[in-house]
Structure formats: C-alpha cells, structure tokens
Amino acid sequence: MPIRSAIWKVGAKPEPLTESLLAREQILEDMIVAAPQILSDEWMLIGRQEDTGFGGRIDLLAISPDGSLVLIELKRDRTPREVVAQALDYASWLSNLRADEIAEIYDRFAPNRSLEADFKARFALNLDEDMLNQSHEIVIVAASLDQSSERIVNYLNERNISINILCFQIFSHSGEQLLSRSWLLDPVRSQVSSAATTYSESEPWNGEFYCSFGEGESRSWEDATQYGFLCAGGGVWYSRTLGLVKPGDRIWVKVPNMGFVGVGRVTGQASPAAAFTVKDSNGIVVPILDVAKKGMYHREFADDLEKCEYFIPVDWLQTLPVREAVWEIGLFGNQNTVCKPTTPSGGSQ
Numbered sequence: 001m002p003i004r005s006a007i008w009k010v011g012a013k014p015e016p017l018t019e020s021l022l023a024r025e026q027i028l029e030d031m032i033v034a035a036p037q038i039l040s041d042e043w044m045l046i047g048r049q050e051d052t053g054f055g056g057r058i059d060l061l062a063i064s065p066d067g068s069l070v071l072i073e074l075k076r077d078r079t080p081r082e083v084v085a086q087a088l089d090y091a092s093w094l095s096n097l098r099a100d101e102i103a104e105i106y107d108r109f110a111p112n113r114s115l116e117a118d119f120k121a122r123f124a125l126n127l128d129e130d131m132l133n134q135s136h137e138i139v140i141v142a143a144s145l146d147q148s149s150e151r152i153v154n155y156l157n158e159r160n161i162s163i164n165i166l167c168f169q170i171f172s173h174s175g176e177q178l179l180s181r182s183w184l185l186d187p188v189r190s191q192v193s194s195a196a197t198t199y200s201e202s203e204p205w206n207g208e209f210y211c212s213f214g215e216g217e218s219r220s221w222e223d224a225t226q227y228g229f230l231c232a233g234g235g236v237w238y239s240r241t242l243g244l245v246k247p248g249d250r251i252w253v254k255v256p257n258m259g260f261v262g263v264g265r266v267t268g269q270a271s272p273a274a275a276f277t278v279k280d281s282n283g284i285v286v287p288i289l290d291v292a293k294k295g296m297y298h299r300e301f302a303d304d305l306e307k308c309e310y311f312i313p314v315d316w317l318q319t320l321p322v323r324e325a326v327w328e329i330g331l332f333g334n335q336n337t338v339c340k341p342t343t344p345s346g347g348s349q
Contacts, residue, residue, distance in 0.1 A: 274303065
C-alpha cells in the first residue's frame with residue numbers, strides 16, 4: 001500500500017504538522033551527502049553524479065561493510081517505470097566495475113583521500129578487494145510510493161534482485177521544515193536475505209555456513225576458541241545474520257584478509273552480550289564480558305540491543321591461530337558475518 005506519514009505536535013490538544021515541499025529536489029541530495037545517515041547508518045557514500053559512460057549519471061553511490069555497492073537514485077519527478085528502468089540500466093553498469101574503477105570514483109568524490117583507509121576508519125574492517133562489488137543493491141528515493149512502484153519492487157525482490165524504496169516527506173513547524181522517512185522494505189532484512197542467498201544460482205547450498213570473524217581490537221579469536229563462541233556487533237547490520245545459524249549447524253570461520261581459522265558446531269542461539277555466559281577455568285558459569293578480556297566486544301553498548309555484541313555458543317572441532325590461517329585461491333570468501341556458500345562445479349569452496 002502507499003506509504004504516507006503524519007506527524008503530530010504533542011500536547012493537551014495535539015496538532016498535526018502541515019506537509020510541505022522542498023524548494024528544490026537538489027536540496028535532498030545535498031542533505032544526504034552532508035548527513036548520509038538519512039539513508040542508513042550502515043553505508044558510506046563513495047560517489048555522486050557519476051557518468052555511467054552510456055548517457056546516464058547516477059545520483060549517489062555508497063558501499064556496505066561487506067564491500068557490496070548501493071546505487072541510490074532520486075526520483076526527480078520521473079514516473080515509477082522510468083526510474084526503475086533507469087536504475088536497473090545503471091545497475092548493469094555498476095555490476096561490472098573493477099576495484100580500481102571504484103577507487104577512481106571515490107577519488108573524484110573525495111579528492112586526495114584513500115578508499116581503503118576511509119573504509120577501515122568507517123567500518124573498522126579491512127577492504128578486501130576480492131569481496132568488493134560481489135553484489136549490489138538499488139535504492140530509489142521518492143516523495144511518495146505508488147502502487148505500481150510497490151508491485152515492481154516486490155516482484156524484483158521475489159526474484160533475488162535487491163531493490164528498495166525510501167519515501168521521504170517534508171513537514172512545516174514553527175517556520176522550519178522537518179524531514180520524515182519510511183522504507184518500503186526493512187533494509188536490515190534485505191541485508192540478511194542477501195547473505196542467505198547463494199552465490200551460484202545454478203548450484204544448491206552445500207548445507208554449511210561460512211562466517212567472518214573480525215579479529216582485532218573489537219574481538220579476539222583467542223577468546224573465541226578458549227570460551228567457545230562466535231560473535232558480531234556494533235550495529236544490526238553485523239549482528240542480525242547470526243540468526244541464520246541454528247543449533248547443530250556446522251560453520252567455517254574466516255578472518256578477513258587472513259584465511260580460515262576454524263570449523264565448529266553451533267550449540268545454541270544468538271544472545272546479547274549481557275545475557276551470554278560461559279564456563280571459566282574453574283568450571284563456574286560467568287558472564288562472557290567478565291572473562292573475555294582480549295577484545296572490547298562493544299562493552300559501551302552492552303545495554304543497547306541494536307549496537308551491543310551478540311554471541312552464539314560453538315563447539316570447536318578444529319581451530320588454528322590467526323597467524324596460521326589457511327587461504328588459497330578458490331576458497332569461499334565474503335564479509336557478511338554469516339552467509340550460505342555454494343560449490344559451483346569445477347571449483348572448490
């Protein structure tokens with residue numbers, strides 16, 4: 001159904017705010033560049049008004065923590081069919097971008113800055129070029145959602161084409177304008193769905209899960225092997241995919257840019273840090289944050305269910321120190337916390 005919002009001033013006699021319009025649609029694009037969190041806290045803008053090379057220009061380009069790209073198109077008074085068709089056309093160009101071309105786009109967007117360094121500062125992750133642009137998402141920003149657009153977007157998503165619509169409205173209050181936004185589809189659920197899909201549509205899921213472990217200041221692989229857990233946090237983008245695995249599932253763990261370090265069997269459900277317990281060296285059950293001292297585990301967000309670290313218990317079958325991680329060409333790789341790898345014929349995963 002069409003998405004429309006209403007905002008009311010709180011008081012003994014509530015008053016609805018009057019809906020208004022921006023003087024120019026360009027203002028919205030400028031606002032997004034100045035404050036990208038208007039779209040998402042989990043994306044980093046890397047391009048603006050980029051020439052596709054065949055008569056079109058994308059409005060905005062962003063990158064996700066797993067290296068996937070996000071094509072952002074503002075409707076600008078175009079019809080639903082026109083904007084979706086144009087976005088799909090642009091996505092065909094986007095899907096073929098190489099790592100060096102993406103770096104050049106960022107250099108035009110942020111001259112004299114390093115994409116790799118800024119990605120690291122933004123996400124606390126190394127930018128793995130092998131993972132860069134393995135997938136992409138289309139986001140259409142519009143002032144309203146009509147039924148035709150909703151039908152088109154739902155149809156494409158049902159066929160594993162990741163596309164979403166963000167609707168914005170402007171309201172007037174005391175001489176100022178306020179911005180409201182609403183997503184057609186939950187963007188975090190879209191990310192989880194993308195992680196859950198296979199990377200080879202012609203091959204079945206191999207029945208096991210691949211997991212990425214962000215070894216570093218935030219978390220320690222040594223802690224994970226000692227106390228038997230896999231973890232992720234700092235935002236729902238990172239932690240939500242832990243829900244893909246269930247007790248009994250077998251997982252393969254890779255430290256990004258290093259290699260595979262362990263294989264184990266999941267023994268329980270994901271829990272927030274404040275509720276997760278393990279046994280210490282004396283066999284006594286204790287809170288994980290009392291004994292896992294080699295990483296920070298987002299302790300400052302322990303009471304925030306969106307930003308805190310989440311843990312799942314794991315019975316490790318075999319582990320290696322990070323310095324002995326195993327990696328060779330052909331092994332599966334992805335920076336989502338959890339995803340389902342497949343085994344295409346003629347290659348090893």
